[in-house]
Amino acid sequence: MKKNFAARAATLTVALSVIAGLTACGEGRELNPNVYENKNQYVKYAEDGTLLEIQKPDKIKLVTDTNLTVENGQEKFRDEYVRLTGIDLDLEQPAHNQYYEKINLSFAGGEMPDIMEVGNTYYPNYANYGALFDMTEIWEESDLKNGRLKDWNGDVVTINEKYVDALKITSDKNKDGIITEDEKNRLYGFPMARGNGTVTYVRGDWLKELGEANKLGYNHKNDAPTYKGKAIDFDEGFIEEFGEYMEYMPRNYDEFLSMLRAFKSKRADIIPITAAGLINSEAPYDIYLREFYQDARPDFYMPEGSDKYVDGMSEPKMIDALQRMRDAFKEGLMDREIITNKTSTSRNKFYEDKVGCFNYWSGMWCKTLNQDLQKKNADGVAVPMPPLAETEYIERPPTALAITTAAQNPWGVYKWICEFSHDGNDGQMLFSRGVEGEVIKDGDKVKEITGHYKWIEEKKSAEALTPMASPDSKDLVQKGWISPELSINSFPDPIYIEDKITSSLDMFAKTSRVNPVPKMTLNIADAMTEISTIREEVIAKVVKGEKSPQEGVKEYETRASREIATMMKELNG
Amino acid sequence: MASTTKSVRPTEQLGRLQSKNKKRGIGGRIKRYANFYVMFIPVLVILFLFYYLPMYGIKYAFTEFTPFGEATWIGLDNFTKLFEAQRFWNAFNNTLFLSIINLVLSMVFSVGIALLMNEIGRLFIKKVVQTVIYLPHFLSWVVVAGIFTIILSQETGVVNLILEKMGFDRIDFLTNEGWWRSIFFFINRWKETGWGTIIFIAALSGISPDLYEAAEIDGAGRLKQTWYITIPSLMNTILVVFILNLAKIMNIFESVFVLYNASVYNVADVIQTYTYRVGMQGTFNYGYSTAVGLFKSVVALVLVGFSNIMSSKVTGKGIV
Known part of the structure; x- marks a missing residue:
């Protein structure tokens, strides 16, 4: 029996090796590397060089990740798109948790879409692999960029170009290590909407009650909240909805701690501050707990005025940030379950009337948090707090509408998807408000x-x-597909959006910076896996008090030394 | 005497059949059993399409392959990279440790509970007990993790509230390296022990009551009957279940994924969670993922081979 088994195992091994050897390299799939050579087939210019006409494609294959589900009226959306443009729309929305797997399979199987929705974590990778069309030129020449589009009211449609700029990257697709000036800051996707980010919500009702009882230890009756030294120009909606709480809002870290302590002393079961983890699982990593991270950045980043990346984890300010988190955790100001919290668990704690501060998305969530909190406590109010003097909020890079290099007529796809969805007119109404x-x-x-x-x-x-x-x-x-409240252009939206939504977004926009798309190469992606794991472990250990901040950072530097070296070489080499 | 006659006849018949078949040769045998071969065709097609044909993909373990271009032959580079990653070895050790201990506990508890259930005389009670212990198996791991996260919560969990009332400190069960594995094993047993008993209860019902009657006449008590009749009768089933489960031990993922966190990576991170995190970074490096998968399969094959050898040594016959 033993002999038989050994013989069978050996046969199997040999057979597998033969199969592997015989089929060493399969047939590759061609994308469309020569797309630029076909340009004149699809684009016509006026004599002065301006873009005159773009040929309309017969059919566009669009793959989306958000909102356009069958239940949300996908069929009607498609019909209306066909009616408005005369273009046949092949629309797919894979299950969200399998989205990128399906996208990759479509590339592997030669059934690539013409255009697809891509989040910022994956966007640079697709660009690096040559899967995305470099649309820099078409954007520069486009009607939208050059103010040639007019909305319903006859006004020129303007666009906030910082969101377009946020998607400009230097692709590593040549992999030869030499990047010419022409290859820098190229655009491989069009921003669907603002990236949005998180703000810290504070229980306004508790704050007011404690403030009126002089239990906060500070008062700001006569001074307005500021950002970078200037008074924040809140919109009317914000003042109306949340203005009454501003005099009690903490303005700096010391006052923030006083507020957390006041919350803690209010009721035994109150968690002064919670979040879905100590560090985010994707960039921007420090989007939560802004009051504790402050100016420290647990990531590789390029400091202002520098042209070299640094490792934020190894900077002295990170030690200070870790110390702040550790102290707050030890004092019982931070949720003891912050390490195991998921977004849903921390949200539920907030809804259960147990949490004083909670860092979560601005905009639509401002309304939802208030609404669901009030189911438990009718007087409960979640007030978006302006950032403390020591910090600012962070906006994610936008999600991109990326044209693939499989598209035969990328100019047409840009015109009738990217631009049509931001035309300040019927197209934008369909994409943002549905049918x-x-x-x-x-x-x-x-x-x-x-x-x-x-x-x-x-x-x-x-x-x-x-x-x-x-x-x-x-x-x-x-919304229909693209959130209208996160619009990046001047869309005369005919539907009223509640003040809670717009005002929290407005405050966030005025007090945040847009995080750049992370630079990505295959080596960076490999190294980041290990770095992220070690970083998460170390931060958790420090906050729980198992290590001092200095020991934690040292452990990170030692254990991730090889990966850190790879990162610095790839980013600065 | 009667039983001896019964047991000899089929053997003799089988021997005669085998010698006849040998005389017929392959062609004759295929012709004779043509109908069976026709019935076997769908199985063969499914086996080929879904089990053997996908093995073609093993080649990607030796390539740098993304969905966006041609696969480039890189020999053993993916394996070199894999074996050089310290995190991988930590995950590999954890995979073996968590899975093997879990498997051993599973066998002990499932067999133990099956034996106890076998002793329940009243059918109604037996059915109720069976239903109650099977139920957790049908809960998804996400739900189970949610339930135990609430029960073990450091802030509001019932376990910590009891500990505090008894004068002990609260324990961070799920973020403490010292506690995590015990909790993991406990939750696994809570969820899967009942389901694991099914096959043993079925095997127990197949043991001839004559054996127990004879043992009783010889003066054997309950314990001795269990030791000398029940367990030896179950041994083949135990070995089959053990070997089948041993082949799957490298696949541990969901139960760890829903319960682990950054604080316990050292003791909880397994190969599947490690590769999941690699995938999350969006490398799309299918060549590397295939290399990890192939390595896992090879380890599983070795483990099955090892079990087979052990089975041959213990029972005198292997099952593969």
């Missing part, structure tokens, strides 16, 4: 809701019809 519909009633009962909104006055105002995301929700629709 017009109506409420069909049977007597007093709602029988069917056929679309997302109904025009009240032609292209001036509209009323929202359907619940957003969850059919059980009582909230009216806010």
Whole structure:
């Protein structure tokens, strides 16, 4: 028996080796590296060199990751797109947790989309692998960039170019180590919307109560919150919704700690501050716990005025940041379960009326947090706190609409997807608000809701019809595919967006910086896996008090020394 | 005497059949059993399509391969990179440790509970007990992790509240390296022990009552009957289950993934969670992932081979 088994195992091994040897390298799939050579087939210029005409594609294959589900009216969206443009739209939305797997399989199987939604973690990788069309030239020549698009009201559509710039990267696709000036800052994707980021929400009702009882240890009755030394120009909605709490808001770290201590002494079961982990799992890594990280950055970054990357984990200010977190944890100001918290668990703690401060997304979540908190405590208010003097908020790079190099007519795809969805007109209405519909009633009962909104006055105002995301929700629709409140251009949106949403976004926009897309190569990706793991471990150990901040940073530098060296070489080499 | 006659006849028949078959030759035998071969074709096709054909992909372990271009032959570079990664060896050791201990505990508890259940005389109680202990198996790991995270919560968990009432300090069960593995094993047993008993309960019902009757006449008590009849009768089943599970021990993922965190990577990170994190960085390096997969398969093959040898030594016959 033993002999038989050995013989069988040996046969199998030999067979596998033969198969592997015989089929050493399979056939590769061609993308479309010569797409530029076909340009004149699709683009016509005026005599003065301006873009005159772009040939309309017959069909566009679009793959999306968010919102355009069948339940959200994908079929109607497609029909309306075809009606408005005359282009056949092949639209797919894989399951969210399998999105990139499906995208990769489509490349491996030669069924690539013309254009797809790509998050900032994956965007530079796809560009590096030559999967994305370099759209720098088309953007520079486009109607949107050059102010040739007009909205419903006849006004020129303007765009906030910082979000386009945030997606400009230096691709490493040549892999020869030599990058010419022409290859720097190239655009491989168009921003769908603002990247958005997190703000710290504070329980306004507790804050006011403690402030009025003089238990906070500070007061700001006569001075307005500032950002980088200047008073923040809050919009009217913010003042109306949250203005009454501003005099009690902490302005610096010491006051923030006083507030947390006051929360702790208010009730035994209160968690003064919680978050979904000590460090984010993807860049920007320090998007949570801004009050503790302050100016320290647990990542490789290029300091202002420098042209070289540094390792933020090894900087002295990181030791200070770790010390702040460790002290707060030890004092019981920070959630004891912060290491194991998921976003949902920390959110639920907030809804259960147990949490004083919680760092979470601005915009739509400002409304949701308030709404769900008030189910437990009708007086509960989640107030977005302006950043402390020592810090600022961080905006993620935008999600990109990236044209693949498989697209035969990338100019056409840009024109009828990227630009059409930001045209300040019917296209943008469809992409951001969905399809017009109506409420069909049977007597007093709602029988069917056929679309997302109904025009009240032609292209001036509209009323929202359907619940957003969850059919059980009582909230009216806010978006079709691309979130209108995160619009990057001057869209005369006919549907009212609540102050809680717009004002928190406005405050965030005025007090944040946009994080650049992380530089990525195959070596960087490899090294970052190990670095991220060690960084997470070390920060957890320091905060739990198992190591001092100095010991923690030293452990990080020792254990990740090889990977850190790789990173510095790849980033600065 | 009657039983001896019964046991001899089929053997004789089988011997005669085998010698007839030998005389017929392969062609004759195929012709004779043609109908069986036709029925076997779908199985063969499925085996070929879904088990053997995918082995073609093993070649990518020796290439640098992304979905965006041709695979480049790089020999053993992926394996060199894998074996040089300290994190990989930590994950490899954890995989073996967590899986093997879990497997041993699984066998001990499943067999033990199956034996206890076998002793329950009242059918209604037996059914209720079976239903109750099977139920956790049908909960997804995410739900199980959620339940135990709440129970073991340092802030509000019932276990810590009891510990505090008893005058002990609260324990951070899920973020403490010293506690994590014990908790992991406990949760695994809570979820899977009941389900693991099914096959042993079935095997127990197949043991001839004559053997127990004879033992009783010889004066053997319950314990001796268990030791000398039940366990030896179950031994083949135990070995089969053990070897089948041993082949899967490198696949441990979900149970660890939902329970681990940065504080316990040292004792909890397994190969699958390690490769998941590698994938999360978006390298799209399918060549490397295939190399990890191939290595896992080779280790599993070695383990199965080892078990087979052990089985031959212990019982006198292997099962592979």
